[in-house]
Amino acid sequence: MTEDRTLNETAAFTFSVHARDGAARTGAISMPRGEIRTPAFMPVGTAATVKAMYTDQVRALGADVVLGNTYHLMLRPGAERVAELGGLHKFMNWPHPILTDSGGFQVMSLSKLRKLNENGVTFQSHIDGAKHVLTPERSMEIQALLGSDIQMQFDECVKLPCSDEEAERAMRLSLRWAERSRKAFAGQPGQTTFGIVQGGAVPRLRVESAKALADMDFGGLAIGGLAVGEPQAVMLEMIEVVEPHLPQGKPRYLMGVGTPDDLIESVSRGVDMFDCVMPTRAGRHGLAYTHAGKVNLRNAKHATDTRPLDPMSSCPAARDYSRAYLHHLVRSNEILGMMLLTWNNLAYYQELMAGMRAAIAERRFQDHKAETKARWARGDV
């Protein structure tokens, strides 16, 4: 039974690199539920919804995969409930690939009264204070109940800066949990699981983690524990340190990253997948990402500006409304303001990824990167 599943899975989950330009690569993950073009940005659908967006809008922007959060979904409505209702895809009306995190990161950042030991983490829900336990086995069980296509190993993510000893302890624990997660993986054929490189900001720990995970039977590898407070330079250095030890034939996923600049610099260093709440969260707070950089619509200078937000965008939110109107919606705390800016931001992120994929395929990634960054630097004039 386990043998068969592994065989089917290997057959159904594939990753191929179509073109390289320096360390940057473009390709595709193929899965039963569809193809993920890489480099890919995954909009975050925390509680079974990409906030303020209809799923068909998310799809139309070019998103091939969304992320679901194990921590949020286990608390509400509950993993068994989602399974009973036919799984997360059906529940949220998204028939395309879904990646779920393991819950490890949110347990550390959101829950109350955490206790961590070798077995896992005991914590209280931030919603109702109820006690829960997450272990590698339970995390994988939850992700299988959700029906996730790409399931993440359970890991411990420490905040930076931290001592080398603390980073080493958490990295080693995460490696043991990687083994347990892989064994506990209960996905369907064509679903897969990714390991997560940890090790804080310590190159030798990162390398040790990457090497150990590369030897395990994971469908892909993630770099975790970054974008947790450290400078961008540290994050990029860690990617560079780890990259040579990641298998070329497997997708690399940089978790929880980041700004448009983080994305372009990370793709430049060989990363294939990203997720981040930034475009959706910023959109709910009046901040827009555009081809000319970041624009704060709350700013009074937009009150009489009849220009659209981003004429280079193909998104109706960026083209069909004046900045004055968006400013008015943001100032009035209107839901439509959040809807339009989230839409614009996710559109920009997807256009950024599509532009990078095309540039890599045409072997002009460095020029494309320089042009893109020059536009940001000129700013919104």
Added chain:
Amino acid sequence: MTEDRTLNETAAFTFSVHARDGAARTGAISMPRGEIRTPAFMPVGTAATVKAMYTDQVRALGADVVLGNTYHLMLRPGAERVAELGGLHKFMNWPHPILTDSGGFQVMSLSKLRKLNENGVTFQSHIDGAKHVLTPERSMEIQALLGSDIQMQFDECVKLPCSDEEAERAMRLSLRWAERSRKAFAGQPGQTTFGIVQGGAVPRLRVESAKALADMDFGGLAIGGLAVGEPQAVMLEMIEVVEPHLPQGKPRYLMGVGTPDDLIESVSRGVDMFDCVMPTRAGRHGLAYTHAGKVNLRNAKHATDTRPLDPMSSCPAARDYSRAYLHHLVRSNEILGMMLLTWNNLAYYQELMAGMRAAIAERRFQDHKAETKARWARGDV
């Protein structure tokens, strides 16, 4: 100049009744910006947005006209600002007809430190406490600056119950303000202004008001000051009392009404137009209007219900998501929950109006009304 405008306006603003069934009528208002099929429900776009809806969704549901609020828009972003930006249609990206209220109702219900005299109302903004004055002349000026297609006279709306003396005083003041509003009307050709029948719950006052307004040169007549706390029976009685005195050739608009039952009973008594925040406000609070009546998605019984909200609806929100999912979104305070339920509710209201229009055209309105009410009475089983 005034002569010419009146002539052009008469040519461009027309109302024709296509069919009658008892007192119920169906027809169309024709204006330069488009046709309004009656009986019509106007979604409320308070602050230049129908909350939680894209304008193209509102349009696709069959809405021919939306309502804008003079009170809200004069405070933020300001009428002169909207005019400078090209008018309300352009501002909110809605090129179809817009009706604006006069501000009178909201001044009474929302503002602080009101002082009313013959000239108008002085009040403080509920947003920032700034002092403002609304008079018939300023209200009409604001509505012209917004570019409203149907502009409402400035009136005084009293809360029910109130003394006959109070109702009479406010009605007489509203009649004098009707004259001043009509004179001050500064709309473009094809735009028009409606008078508002007042008189509380006192039949003789309502009749006096209706007769006086029928003699003035208004494009249509509204019945105001109802749905302000009185029983439905009182509201319907006031419509019946007023109806014989309203010109047959002009549209009748029942302001701020109401529940689906209010709408069907009012159409039955000869009303052509409605507006109400109910479908949009309810949608933001987990309440759905369906062919089977009202459904509270917050209720725990929906947590495991895989059925769609309303299979008789043509709206994706009512068909493509399980009640369990909608329940989850509402419980989690997700914006998508507000988006989907608002969409469903406005779809139901528009389908209700379309059904009434068809039934009147086919002279089967009473049967249609009985069937519709029987479905509501059976409830959501």
